[in-house]
Each structure stands twice: as structure tokens, then as C-alpha cells.
Amino acid sequence: MHQVEIATTQETLLDSPEMVLNMGPQHPSTHGVLRVVLKLDGETVIDLDCDIGYLHRGMEKIAENRQYPMIAPYWDRLDYIAAVSNGLVWVETVEQVMGLDVPARAHYLRTILTELNRIASHLLWLATHALDIGAVTVLLWALREREEILKIFERQFGARLTCHAWRIGGMTNDAYDDFDVDVRRFVNNFPKRLDEYETVLSENRIWLSRTVGIGVISAEDAVAIGLSGPALRGSGLAWDVRKSRPYAAYADMDFDIPVGENGDTFDRYLVRLEEMRQSRRIIQQAIDGLPDGPVSAKLPKVVKPPAGDYYHSIEAPKGEIGCYLVSDGSAHPYRVRVRPPSFVNLQALRQMCIGHLVADVVAIIGTLDIVLGEIDR
Amino acid sequence: MNACPLFLAPLNFIDSLLVKLGLAPETINYVVWPLIQIGVVVTVVAVWVAYGTYLERKISAFMQARLGPMRVGPWGLLQPIADGLKLLTKEDFIPEKADRWIFFFAPYIAVAAAFIVFSVIPFGPDWAVITDVNIGLLLVISVSSVGVLALILAGWSSNSKYSLLGGLRSSAQMVSYEVSMGLALIGGLMFARTLSLSGIVTGQASDSIWYVLYQPAGFLIFLISGIAENNRAPFDLPEAESELVAGFHTEYSGFRWSLFFMAEYAAMVVVSAIATTLYLGGWYFPFVYKLEAAGLHNAYVIVSALVFLIKLSVVLYLYFWLRWTLPRFRYDQLMDIGWKWLIPAALINIVFTAFSVFVVQALDAGQVLKTIEDTSHGLNLTGAGKIVMIVMGIVGLLLTGGLLSLVNWRSRDFNLKSQRRNIRLVSVPSGVSAVNSTKPATAPNEV
Numbered sequence: 001m002h003q004v005e006i007a008t009t010q011e012t013l014l015d016s017p018e019m020v021l022n023m024g025p026q027h028p029s030t031h032g033v034l035r036v037v038l039k040l041d042g043e044t045v046i047d048l049d050c051d052i053g054y055l056h057r058g059m060e061k062i063a064e065n066r067q068y069p070m071i072a073p074y075w076d077r078l079d080y081i082a083a084v085s086n087g088l089v090w091v092e093t094v095e096q097v098m099g100l101d102v103p104a105r106a107h108y109l110r111t112i113l114t115e116l117n118r119i120a121s122h123l124l125w126l127a128t129h130a131l132d133i134g135a136v137t138v139l140l141w142a143l144r145e146r147e148e149i150l151k152i153f154e155r156q157f158g159a160r161l162t163c164h165a166w167r168i169g170g171m172t173n174d175a176y177d178d179f180d181v182d183v184r185r186f187v188n189n190f191p192k193r194l195d196e197y198e199t200v201l202s203e204n205r206i207w208l209s210r211t212v213g214i215g216v217i218s219a220e221d222a223v224a225i226g227l228s229g230p231a232l233r234g235s236g237l238a239w240d241v242r243k244s245r246p247y248a249a250y251a252d253m254d255f256d257i258p259v260g261e262n263g264d265t266f267d268r269y270l271v272r273l274e275e276m277r278q279s280r281r282i283i284q285q286a287i288d289g290l291p292d293g294p295v296s297a298k299l300p301k302v303v304k305p306p307a308g309d310y311y312h313s314i315e316a317p318k319g320e321i322g323c324y325l326v327s328d329g330s331a332h333p334y335r336v337r338v339r340p341p342s343f344v345n346l347q348a349l350r351q352m353c354i355g356h357l358v359a360d361v362v363a364i365i366g367t368l369d370i371v372l373g374e375i376d377r
Numbered sequence: 378m379n380a381c382p383l384f385l386a387p388l389n390f391i392d393s394l395l396v397k398l399g400l401a402p403e404t405i406n407y408v409v410w411p412l413i414q415i416g417v418v419v420t421v422v423a424v425w426v427a428y429g430t431y432l433e434r435k436i437s438a439f440m441q442a443r444l445g446p447m448r449v450g451p452w453g454l455l456q457p458i459a460d461g462l463k464l465l466t467k468e469d470f471i472p473e474k475a476d477r478w479i480f481f482f483a484p485y486i487a488v489a490a491a492f493i494v495f496s497v498i499p500f501g502p503d504w505a506v507i508t509d510v511n512i513g514l515l516l517v518i519s520v521s522s523v524g525v526l527a528l529i530l531a532g533w534s535s536n537s538k539y540s541l542l543g544g545l546r547s548s549a550q551m552v553s554y555e556v557s558m559g560l561a562l563i564g565g566l567m568f569a570r571t572l573s574l575s576g577i578v579t580g581q582a583s584d585s586i587w588y589v590l591y592q593p594a595g596f597l598i599f600l601i602s603g604i605a606e607n608n609r610a611p612f613d614l615p616e617a618e619s620e621l622v623a624g625f626h627t628e629y630s631g632f633r634w635s636l637f638f639m640a641e642y643a644a645m646v647v648v649s650a651i652a653t654t655l656y657l658g659g660w661y662f663p664f665v666y667k668l669e670a671a672g673l674h675n676a677y678v679i680v681s682a683l684v685f686l687i688k689l690s691v692v693l694y695l696y697f698w699l700r701w702t703l704p705r706f707r708y709d710q711l712m713d714i715g716w717k718w719l720i721p722a723a724l725i726n727i728v729f730t731a732f733s734v735f736v737v738q739a740l741d742a743g744q745v746l747k748t749i750e751d752t753s754h755g756l757n758l759t760g761a762g763k764i765v766m767i768v769m770g771i772v773g774l775l776l777t778g779g780l781l782s783l784v785n786w787r788s789r790d791f792n793l794k795s796q797r798r799n800i801r802l803v804s805v806p807s808g809v810s811a812v813n814s815t816k817p818a819t820a821p822n823e824v
Contacts, residue, residue: 019538022538043708130704133705134610134611134703134705135703135704135705136700137440137441137702139441141442200702206611206704206706207704209706209707209710210706210707256802256803257802258800259801259802259803260800267800270799270800271800274802357707357709358542360707
């Protein structure tokens with residue numbers, strides 16, 4: 001365990017000894033097995049430390065002993081809530097290293113399905129974030145919409161959560177027969193549902209008082225820590241890998257980047273809600289412009305990327321997920337390192353929490369949208 | 378007991394049986410019947426509490442697009458019984474480091490405090506109330522505040538940090554909200570002119586009015602403080618499961634936990650009952666007295682008791698509704714609401730109600746307007762007096778709201794709506810098309 005710093009900037013009331021509260025790893029709202037050691041003065045947090053590693057499975061080491069196509073399912077287990085996005089970063093890295101010519105239809109399908117996955121992930125974030133702040137009903141409403149997406153995944157990939165969605169070079173199967181219908185139905189119904197959440201939360205005084213001005217992080221600090229995804233955009237920086245280094249079919253899509261102002265929990269909440277709307281826009285465009293053709297590139301019998309160091313990243317729902325690959329030219333990677341957005345975003349927790357109350361720690365963990373499978377790998 | 382329909386025959390039968398057994402009439406009237414009443418009330422409340430949980434689960438389920446309990450019995454109707462059995466037969470677990478005796482007794486204090494109050498609640502006229510104490514309302518407030526003790530003891534004796542925080546929160550919360558709750562009641566008492574709960578209902582019945590019309594502000598303050606006093610959402614901080622795991626009852630399980638659970642629901646019923654009694658006319662409902670006039674006394678009592686239960690359920694539904702709609706307040710915000718809003722509001726309400734009662738009396742004494750009918754059962758007003766008082770009530774509500782907004786308009790939490798922002802949408806030109814491009818990944822340092 002890391003040692004919580006003894007020296008503090010804030011003097012405690014009546015010189016009483018501070019209380020050290022151990023939050024987690026078994027705690028309902030640390031989103032998995034995160035352990036947070038809090039030093040409290042009454043209910044005010046004066047210091048905190050995160051203890052991670054309870055879910056360490058050695059993914060990166062396992063990858064060194066697997067052939068390239070075998071690694072993709074492991075990547076689903078990093079951020080199991082956004083398995084489709086995570087799978088994509090691996091196959092795209094290998095494809096780009098190999099210089100494979102992935103067909104346009106595969107790119108478009110990837111765009112549709114990763115955006116659906118982004119919505120699913122954001123819905124789960126909304127559900128748990130609202131639950132942490134005490135709004136229970138939103139949880140079940142959001143899960144109801146997520147269910148529709150998971151049904152599409154089930155029909156397309158045969159699995160709901162850890163889909164093993166992609167293969168190096170494209171996809172195993174073309175879209176199923178009613179794919180178009182299902183996606184369009186979801187796209188048409190979704191905005192109404194999203195407005196419902198806004199009615200319950202955005203206009204709610206209690207929600208506002210729990211989120212406005214909580215867990216503020218400035219743009220400079222956000223960049224210094226290396227935040228990415230909605231956590232960074234909430235602080236006012238319009239940075240999105242889908243725009244800056246477009247992958248899949250994003251270069252053909254017309255969408256905007258929602259950007260917050262104050263970098264507080266409420267801004268991040270709004271940014272994520274708007275991102276869901278933008279994702280819907282992307283899906284709409286992609287399904288309208290879905291080209292015909294094959295869905296997989298021609299692949300050699302054994303995937304052997306040329307020797308070298310490579311880095312490729314995509315915009316996962318939680319932020320920039322990157323894959324650093326060292327290849328020695330064999331069928332196994334020499335070393336793989338994942339840049340997990342949750343891990344980097346979690347580093348902001350201490351800065352965001354100090355001075356707030358215990359109840360806010362829960363809200364801030366929620367707003368960072370962390371997944372422990374990705375942090376511990 | 379006079380002529381009564383067939384279904385009330387057992388009551389008369391028991392009465393005659395007791396006489397036949399050779400018991401003195403005093404014993405029957407002051408010992409046996411009260412014991413029967415207590416038995417009935419405890420049973421009814423216990424069942425009510427059990428089915429309160431069922432109702433809450435069903436209502437929350439319908440709000441959340443699901444079905445709720447469906448498996449045990451038809452529509453899951455036996456679910457509360459199954460839950461009760463499960464909890465009763467669980468291991469009675471006491472943590473090793475806990476303060477055993479306090480840990481042992483805390484749940485009993487909670488349940489006792491919640492159930493004792495039912496002894497003075499007027500479920501209906503005549504025999505539908507166990508005892509009518511002339512300081513009934515005072516007794517309710519004082520006994521229910523003992524419930525705080527149970528929470529503090531439970532939080533302390535568990536020897537767990539979460540429990541301790543929960544206990545601290547609950548003590549602060551319940552102490553603060555009891556103040557505004559007690560102050561809110563005073564307004565209504567100015568009309569009832571008695572602390573006896575039956576007297577309050579009689580006052581409303583003889584005046585054919587609900588005091589909520591005279592006291593809209595007082596009713597709102599009482600309801601909000603009552604919800605906070607019961608530790609229910611959005612004020613459920615002492616047991617906020619997302620922060621403090623389960624608050625003061627984190628370490629409790631099985632039977633002892635179910636006692637706390639029962640106490641919570643019983644306390645909810647108590648507050649709803651007080652709100653019904655003081656503001657919603659209790660068992661009084663127009664035209665029900667005609668049953669009494671027709672000589673059906675027992676039917677009158679039973680219909681009145683049903684009216685009371687229905688009104689109580691409506692208030693109780695409000696609890697469920699709020700719980701499944703609103704997020705939870707934070708500890709400091711809760712204190713803000715208690716001390717910056719509710720207590721000043723209750724004080725303003727007292728002063729203004731006193732002023733309006735004075736106005737009505739002055740109008741009557743100055744013979745400007747005949748407002749007061751008589752004062753034998755509280756303050757009975759004439760039609761004109763009622764209108765004056767209702768208008769004053771609405772003015773009081775607006776005045777209280779206006780004054781407090783004036784005082785609090787600078788505070789951060791007051792201006793949240795104006796602080797609500799919209800986010801910007803930035804349109805960034807996209808990079809090179811990635812579709813069909815075979816651009817290799819960026820290679821920082823090729824080997």
C-alpha cells in the first residue's frame with residue numbers, strides 16, 4: 001500500500017487526529033476493485049491515495065506469448081464495457097503495421113459498431129454516475145437503452161459484452177440481414193430517450209448542486225496529467241483522436257466535438273450526453289453511406305509484422321486508448337503496451353477530490369468513468 | 378354498542394363473552410379492550426410495514442420499466458413474508474470488536490420508538506384510537522426523537538468507520554430537522570387549540586376543513602422535514618449506500634437489520650399519519666358522519682379508519698415517488714436546507730399565522746365581518762372567515778418563499794439554474810481520409 005502523506009496544507013479542527021477511511025476494494029461505488037485510502041477531517045477529504053492492481057491479469061505479458069490474431073479477444077477484457085472499441089485499437093495497429101488494405105465496407109461497419117459501443121459505454125457511465133449521486137431510476141432507464149445495443153451486438157458478433165468483434169484485416173462476417181433495420185430503429189428512438197434523462201437530471205436542482213463546481217480541473221492541469229476523452233474535453237480542449245488522427249471511416253463523417261468550460265463534473269456530464277448525440281449523428285451518416293463490397297482484406301497465412309516500434313491510438317469512450325507494439329518480425333509481438341485512458345484519467349482523482357466531501361469522492365470517481373479491467377490490465 | 382351490521386357482530390360477541398367470564402366492566406374497558414386494540418394496531422402496522430416494502434418495490438419497478446417481485450405468490454404478493462422469514466432465520470451475527478450490549482439493544486430502541494407513537498395516533502373516531510393523551514402531539518415528537526439515539530448507538534457500537542460516519546450524519550440531520558418539524562406544527566395548532574391528536578381531528582371535522590388550506594407553508598415544511606427526519610431519499614445520507622456502504626447499519630444483518638428496516642418504515646407511517654392528522658383532516662371525510670346519524674356507529678368508525686388509511690397511503694406514496702426520482706443531497710447542502718431555509722420558514726410561518734389569526738379575530742371583534750363561529754372545538758370559522766384564512770395562507774406561503782429567496786439569493790445553491798451552462802460544439806476539420814489508406818502507424822523510433 002502506498003503511504004498517505006502525513007504533511008497536509010489544511011489544519012484539522014481542534015488538532016484532532018484525522019480519520020483514515022479505507023474505501024474499497026469492496027465498495028459499491030468504486031466501480032470495481034479500486035481501493036481509495038481517504039484521510040478525512042470530519043467529512044472533508046484532506047488527502048487520498050489510490051491503490052490499484054486488484055484486477056491485474058497480466059494481459060500485456062500474455063500477449064507476448066500469443067500470435068497476433070489470438071491477442072484480440074484479450075483486448076476485449078481490458079475495458080469490458082467498451083470491448084468493441086478496445087478490439088479495434090489492436091486490429092488497427094496490426095493492420096497499419098502490416099499495411100493491409102482494409103475494405104471501405106469494413107471501415108464503415110467498424111465506425112457504426114464502435115459508435116454504438118460508445119453510446120453503450122456512456123449509457124452505463126450515466127447509469128452508474130447517477131446511481132452514485134442517488135438517482136436510482138436513471139440506472140434502469142439507461143440499461144434499457146443499452147440493452148438494445150447489446151442485442152445488435154449479440155446478433156452481429158454472437159456475444160453481448162466481450163464480443164471479439166474484429167479480425168485483423170476486417171471482419172469475419174458481413175452485417176447480418178436486419179442490421180440496417182435494427183440500427184435505424186435505435187437511431188430513431190434514441191434522441192427521445194436521451195431527452196428523458198435530461199429532464200430527470202439536467203434540470204434537477206439536486207443534480208446541479210451535486211455536480212456544478214465539483215471536481216474542477218483546469219485545462220493546463222488536464223494536459224499535464226494527460227487526461228483524454230470526455231474528461232479532457234470537459235475542461236475546454238477540443239481534442240479528439242477521431243478528428244486529429246482519423247481512423248476507420250471517421251474522416252468521411254461530419255460531427256462536432258462537444259467542449260465544456262469549467263472542467264467540473266457537470267460539464268463532463270453534459271459533454272458525454274452531447275457525445276451520445278454526436279455518435280448518433282455519425283451512425284446515421286455511416287448507415288446511410290454504407291458502401292457495398294467485401295468486409296475483409298487478403299491476409300497472409302501467418303501475421304508477421306515487420307520489426308519495429310509502432311504506436312497507434314483511437315478514441316475509446318473513456319479517452320485515447322493507445323497500443324505501443326514492439327515487433328521483432330516473428331509471429332508473436334516482442335512487447336505490447338496499452339495506454340489505458342482510465343489509468344491516466346484516474347491520476348486526476350487526488351487533485352480533484354482534495355477539499356471536497358466524501359460524497360463528492362464518489363461523484364468524482366463516477367465522472368472520471370474508470371474501468372478497473374483497463375487500469376489493472 | 379347499538380344496532381350494527383352483521384360483520385360487526387364479533388365485537389359485541391367478545392364484549393358479552395368478557396362480561397360472562399365475570400370480568401368487571403372497568404377491567405374490560407381499561408385493560409382488555411386496550412390490549413386488544415394494541416394487538417390489532419401492532420399487527421396492522423407490522424403488516425402495513427411489510428406490504429409497504431412490497432408496494433415500494435412495485436412502484437419503483439413500474440417507474441423503472443420493470444415488474445418488481447413476481448415469483449413468490451401471485452404478482453409476488455407473498456414476497457414480504459418470504460423476506461421476513463429469510464431475515465428471521467439468518468444467523469444473528471455480532472462483529473467481534475463491536476460493543477456487544479449497545480449493538481444488541483440499538484435496533485430494539487429504534488423499533489420501540491417507532492411503534493410507541495402508534496398508541497396515540499387517531500386511526501378513527503371512538504374506539505379506533507388506543508389512547509387519547511391530551512399532549513398527544515408532544516408525545517409523538519418526543520418519542521420519535523428517541524429514534525435518533527438508536528441510530529447513534531448503532532453507528533457507534535458497530536466499531537466501523539462507515540457506521541460511525543452514518544451515525545454522526547444521522548444525529549446532525551435528525552436534530553436539525555426536528556427543530557423545523559416542531560416549529561412547523563405550531564401553525565396548525567393555533568387553529569386546533571389542543572395538542573390532543575383526536576382533538577385536532579375533531580377541530581377540523583367540526584369546521585369541515587383541512588388545515589392544509591390554512592397552512593400550506595406549514596404543511597410543506599412539515600413534509601420536507603418529515604422526510605429528512607425519516608432519513609429517506611433525497612435526504613437518506615445516514616445510509617447513503619453509494620458513499621457509506623449502508624451507513625449506521627453497515628454491520629447489522631439478519632433479524633437485527635430487519636428491525637432497523639421495520640423502524641424506518643414504521644417511522645415513515647408515523648410521519649405520514651401526523652401529516653394526515655394535522656393537515657389533511659385525519660379520519661374526517663365529508664358525508665361520512667351520515668352513517669353515524671343513521672345509527673351505524675361501528676360502520677362509521679370503520680369507514681373513517683379506512684379514510685385515514687387511504688389519506689396516509691397517499692402521503693406515503695409521496696415518499697416512494699420522491700425516493701425513486703431524486704438524487705441525494707450532500708451533507709452540507711442538507712444542513713443548509715435545514716438551517717437556512719426550513720427553520721426560518723417555519724419561524725416566519727408561526728409569526729404570519731399568528732398575525733392572520735389576529736386579523737380574523739379583530740375582524741370579528743370589530744364587527745366588520747362575522748368570521749368566528751365558535752371556539753369550543755378549536756377555532757371554528759364561518760364561510761367568510763375561511764376564505765380570509767385561506768387567502769392569508771396562500772399569502773403566507775408566497776411571503777415565506779419571497780422572504781427566504783431575498784435572504785438566500787446570493788447563496789451558490791440558490792442560483793443553480795442560472796449557473797447551468799450549455800456546452801460548446803466545436804467543429805474541427807478532419808485529418809486525411811483514413812478509409813483505404815495504408816498509412817503505417819506512427820513509428821517514433823524504428824528499430
